[in-house]
Every structure is written in structure tokens, then in C-alpha cells.
Amino acid sequence: MGLFKKFxxxxxxxxxxxxxxxxxxxxxxxKLTGATLDDLEGALIGADLGMMxxxxxxxxxxKVYETQGSGADVFAIARQEVEKSLASDRNALIRTADSxxxxxxxxxxxxxxTTTAAKLAHYLNGQGEKAMLAACDTFRAxxxxxxxxxxxxxxxxxxxxxxxxxxxxxxxxxxxxxxARQFKYLILDTAGRxxxxxxxxxxxQKVHRVIAKQRPGAPHETLLVLDATTxxxxxxxAREFHKAVKLSGLVITKIDGTSKGGMVxxxxxxxxxxxxxxxxxxxxxxxxxxxxxxxxxxxxxx
Numbered sequence: 001m002g003l004f005k006k007f008x009x010x011x012x013x014x015x016x017x018x019x020x021x022x023x024x025x026x027x028x029x030x031k032l033t034g035a036t037l038d039d040l041e042g043a044l045i046g047a048d049l050g051m052m053x054x055x056x057x058x059x060x061x062x063k064v065y066e067t068q069g070s071g072a073d074v075f076a077i078a079r080q081e082v083e084k085s086l087a088s089d090r091n092a093l094i095r096t097a098d099s100x101x102x103x104x105x106x107x108x109x110x111x112x113x114t115t116t117a118a119k120l121a122h123y124l125n126g127q128g129e130k131a132m133l134a135a136c137d138t139f140r141a142x143x144x145x146x147x148x149x150x151x152x153x154x155x156x157x158x159x160x161x162x163x164x165x166x167x168x169x170x171x172x173x174x175x176x177x178x179x180a181r182q183f184k185y186l187i188l189d190t191a192g193r194x195x196x197x198x199x200x201x202x203x204x205q206k207v208h209r210v211i212a213k214q215r216p217g218a219p220h221e222t223l224l225v226l227d228a229t230t231x232x233x234x235x236x237x238a239r240e241f242h243k244a245v246k247l248s249g250l251v252i253t254k255i256d257g258t259s260k261g262g263m264v265x266x267x268x269x270x271x272x273x274x275x276x277x278x279x280x281x282x283x284x285x286x287x288x289x290x291x292x293x294x295x296x297x298x299x300x301x302x
Contacts (some may be wrong), residue, residue: 053085107224247273
């Protein structure tokens with residue numbers, strides 16, 4: 001399946017809800033009225049596009065109606081505004097001149113970090129880049145076994161320690177191993193932690209400090225993994241993690257299981273963080289690089 005078809009399939013629930021609501025609004029009132037704009041605003045907010053993006057789309061629709069009259073294509077206007085907001089020259093994963101490029105995946109419990117780490121390594125290997133995994137979640141039951149199973153399945157080496165070990169020590173050993181074995185990428189699977197727990201955030205900061213001493217500039221990417229099904233609750237997570245560890249980008253998982261896919265737009269709009277990858281299914285190759293044009297087209301079809 002091509003990437004665009006994966007976007008369409010993944011955003012099917014979100015798109016179906018949006019298309020139904022917008023068509024209902026347009027059909028009910030071909031002329032632009034205050035009530036029409038209110039209904040459109042409600043539909044966009046209901047899809048978790050957020051107030052900033054919603055306001056931008058509604059303003060663009062109003063402007064086109066004022067200049068062109070009735071018959072304006074609301075879907076085309078919304079698609080253009082979303083693409084314009086999400087497009088970034090920073091969407092691609094960083095690759096440092098000297099190896100390894102260290103990527104730290106962070107987030108709350110249950111967002112799919114471990115699975116995402118494995119899928120990201122698989123994607124990089126498919127691009128001809130050698131990737132290694134580090135099992136820095138030393139607390140969650142079966143976390144180490146889970147990432148080892150993924151590693152075996154996808155032929156990706158995993159550096160791990162014992163349960164209860166210091167995550168920073170595991171990260172340190174993993175950096176040393178990646179350097180010695182000349183891997184291009186090292187992906188850290190960190191423990192899930194509530195964004196409200198200061199002690200756990202301090203532990204994450206320690207992991208980053210330790211590897212920065214070994215490898216200047218590391219982690220070169222700190223990607224927040226967010227679960228699309230949580231909708232706008234993910235925005236609070238993003239704010240707090242960004243304060244604690246200075247995020248460089250986002251990975252959104254479980255888009256295929258939600259009608260709240262618009263949260264991708266809302267979070268990116270507020271925090272101005274590039275969206276690096278999206279999870280569009282459960283298979284190993286269902287983690288895909290983010291494409292703003294294809295995402296917008298899947299969300300607001302022609």
C-alpha cells in the first residue's frame with residue numbers, strides 16, 4: 001500500500017466525521033452566515049483541530065466567500081491551510097556527520113514508544129542505515145523482553161541491562177556499543193512517565209546529560225511519542241515534556257484507531273514542532289515519515 005493510501009486508511013475515522021459534518025453544514029446553508037461559520041468552527045474543534053487552526057481555517061473560508069461569493073470549496077480551503085501549517089523543512093530525521101545519531105523517544109505510558117522504537121529502527125535499516133536499539137525502560141514489566149522480541153523479529157540489535165538498572169547506565173553502554181560497531185543510529189526506548197512527575201522528568205534529564213558527555217550534542221533528536229486516541233489531552237503532555245527536555249519533533253501513533261486525528265494539527269500549530277513520523281497501523285512498516293500534503297489531502301479529500 002502506498003503512503004497516501006495509508007494516510008487515507010489511517011485517517012478514515014477522522015475524515016468520515018469531518019466530511020459528514022462539513023457537508024451537512026454546507027448543504028444546510030449554501031450562503032455564508034454567522035450560524036454557518038459557528039457550525040463550521042464547531043465541526044473543526046470537534047475533530048480536535050484546535051482553536052488556533054480552526055480560527056485560521058474559518059477566517060480563510062470567510063475571506064474566500066467574501067471575494068468569490070457562494071460556491072467556495074471549503075474542503076480545498078481547509079486542505080490548503082492545514083498543509084501550509086504542517087509543512088516544514090525540519091520533518092526529516094536528523095543525520096549527524098559522525099555516527100551514531102542518537103534518537104531519544106519519550107512520552108507517557110501506553111503511547112507505543114517501544115513499538116515505535118522498533119519500527120523506526122526497521123525503517124532506518126530499510127533506508128540503508130544501520131540502527132541499534134537501547135532498552136532504557138528498566139522498570140515496566142516485560143519492557144526489556146518486548147523490545148528484544150521486536151529486535152529479533154526485525155533483525156535489530158538491542159543493548160539492555162537488568163530490571164531496575166539505572167537507565168542512564170544502559171544509555172551509556174548503548175552509545176559505547178553503537179560507536180564501537182559503527183552504527184549510524186542509536187534509538188533510546190525510554191520509560192513511560194507522567195508529565196506531571198518531576199522526579200521522573202529529572203531521571204530523563206539525567207539520561208540525556210550522561211549521553212551528551214559521551215557524544216556531544218546527543219540526543220540529536222528527542223521525539224515525543226503521542227497517542228492520537230487521547231485527542232487534545234496530548235497537548236498538555238507535549239507542553240510539559242517540551243519544558244523538561246526540549247523536544248525536537250513529534251511521532252503520532254494509533255492514528256488509524258481514532259476520530260481525533262486533528263490533534264496532530266493542533267499540537268504542531270501550538271508548539272511549532274515538526275512532525276517526523278506517524279503510526280498508521282500495527283505492522284512493522286506502518287510507521288511512516290510524515291508528509292504534510294498527503295496528510296492534509298487525506299483529512300480533507302477533494
